[in-house]
Amino acid sequence: MSNFKRRSFIKSLALIGGGIVFGQALAACTSSKAMTGLAKKRYQIAVCDWMILKRQKLSALALANEINADGIELDMGGLGNRDTFDSKLGDAQTRQQFLEEAQKQGVGFSSIAMSGFYAQSFAERPTVPQMVQDTVDTMKGMHIKVAYLPLGVQGDLVKHPELRPAIVERLKMAGAKAQEAGGVIAVETALDAAGEVELLKEIGSPGVKISFNFANAIKNGKDIPTELKKLGAENIAQIHCSNTDGELIQNDPALDMPTIKKTLDKMGWSGWLIIERSRDTDDVHNVRANYGGNVAYMKSVFQG
Numbered sequence: 410m411s412n413f414k415r416r417s418f419i420k421s422l423a424l425i426g427g428g429i430v431f432g433q434a435l436a437a438c439t440s441s442k443a444m445t446g447l448a449k450k451r452y453q454i455a456v457c458d459w460m461i462l463k464r465q466k467l468s469a470l471a472l473a474n475e476i477n478a479d480g481i482e483l484d485m486g487g488l489g490n491r492d493t494f495d496s497k498l499g500d501a502q503t504r505q506q507f508l509e510e511a512q513k514q515g516v517g518f519s520s521i522a523m524s525g526f527y528a529q530s531f532a533e534r535p536t537v538p539q540m541v542q543d544t545v546d547t548m549k550g551m552h553i554k555v556a557y558l559p560l561g562v563q564g565d566l567v568k569h570p571e572l573r574p575a576i577v578e579r580l581k582m583a584g585a586k587a588q589e590a591g592g593v594i595a596v597e598t599a600l601d602a603a604g605e606v607e608l609l610k611e612i613g614s615p616g617v618k619i620s621f622n623f624a625n626a627i628k629n630g631k632d633i634p635t636e637l638k639k640l641g642a643e644n645i646a647q648i649h650c651s652n653t654d655g656e657l658i659q660n661d662p663a664l665d666m667p668t669i670k671k672t673l674d675k676m677g678w679s680g681w682l683i684i685e686r687s688r689d690t691d692d693v694h695n696v697r698a699n700y701g702g703n704v705a706y707m708k709s710v711f712q713g
Contacts, residue, residue: 451679452670452711454704455480455519460685461696465497467506470514476701477708480517482557482683483507485544488525492536498547508551519681520555520595520647521547530563532575538582545586554592555646555681557620558583565599566608577611584616595620595646601631602639609644618646624653624686627663634672642678650707651687657699658687659706666710682707 456473458481463469465486473481486495497503498521511517523544531537544556560566566573583594597620598605605619619640626636637645650669652661664687673679684707688699 450479450712452673453479453517453519453681454707454711455482455517455681455683456700456704457482457484457522457524457683457685459484459522459524461700467510470507470510470516472696473516474514476697476704478516478684478700478704480519480681482519482522482681483551483553484522484524485540485547486525488529488534488540493540493543494523494525496543496547498551499543501550504547504550518551518553519683520557521551521553522557522559524557524559526564527559527561528563529561530572531558531560531579532564532569532572537579541579541583541586545590545592548587548592549590555595556583556587556592557595557597557647559597559620560599566604567599577608580612580617581614584612584614586616588614588616592616593618593646597622597625597649599625599629601626601629602636605640606644619644620647620649621645622649622685623651623664623669624649627652633665633669637669637672637676637678642673642676645678645680647681647683649685650682651684651703654686654688654690654693656687657689657706658684658703661687666707670710682711 456476456478458464458466458469461469461472463472464484469481469483483498485498488494498507521544523540525540534540548554548556560576563569564572564576566576580594580596587594593615594617596617598608600608609617609619621637621640623633626633651658652663655661658664658666684700684703687703689695692698
């Protein structure tokens with residue numbers, strides 16, 4: 410697609426989105442109606458708060474509403490050299506503000522993310538049990554059932570198979586804590602679907618499932634529908650449904666969403682589809698255009 414056509418497409422989505430947002434605003438006049446509608450959707454569309462530049466900011470919920478997302482994946486905050494996450498959500502009053510704003514905006518929480526592990530080692534950091542406990546306590550306090558855990562570059566089980574025993578033991582611990590809170594740990598790995606099934610068997614905990622990432626499957630040259638079927642609906646806690654940056658989802662030939670939907674329909678899976686990236690690199694910092702466009706397209710496929 411030429412730059413001109415791409416920008417025309419984004420502009421048209423912005424106009425359509427305005428009508429969608431207006432209609433949603435009317436529906437959200439009574440927040441209970443908005444949340445009831447959310448609960449009835451088989452597939453719900455979320456965005457990551459850190460990717461829309463609103464990490465742990467209350468305004469992420471209003472922005473999610475504006476771009477017509479059903480929810481956000483709420484981050485626990487950065488790690489750096491700290492013993493635990495740089496999170497405001499340990500404070501009960503702050504959590505309550507988020508819950509009240511979510512109800513006001515008619516927006517839910519897909520999950521809470523431990524995104525600090527994109528770059529930090531889940532296998533080797535000594536205070537991981539504290540980090541997991543803080544996350545689980547936040548899940549309890551905010552009634553969130555899924556904690557997203559990316560193993561990241563330092564926990565890549567393909568490049569670092571020697572870390573597997575430590576990761577398995579820590580996932581057993583994390584799964585047990587999540588179960589106590591009535592939730593699950595949704596772990597993202599660098600393994601293919603067959604490898605993830607084996608990993609789950611080794612962990613042996615109903616408190617650990619997979620956060621499936623389309624971008625990882627594409628990077629590894631795997632067919633997404635085939636991988637989903639190999640993994641099985643019972644093993645998938647949530648899905649990160651975007652690719653790396655380059656094109657919007659609708660323009661990406663690697664993302665055949667109608668076929669993916671048919672596959673998930675046949676599998677009987679339901680849950681959150683979370684948009685992480687798939688930003689147009691010609692306009693990469695335009696949050697509303699990129700995420701509004703992606704949300705509009707995903708809803709046209711999965712909720713149309």
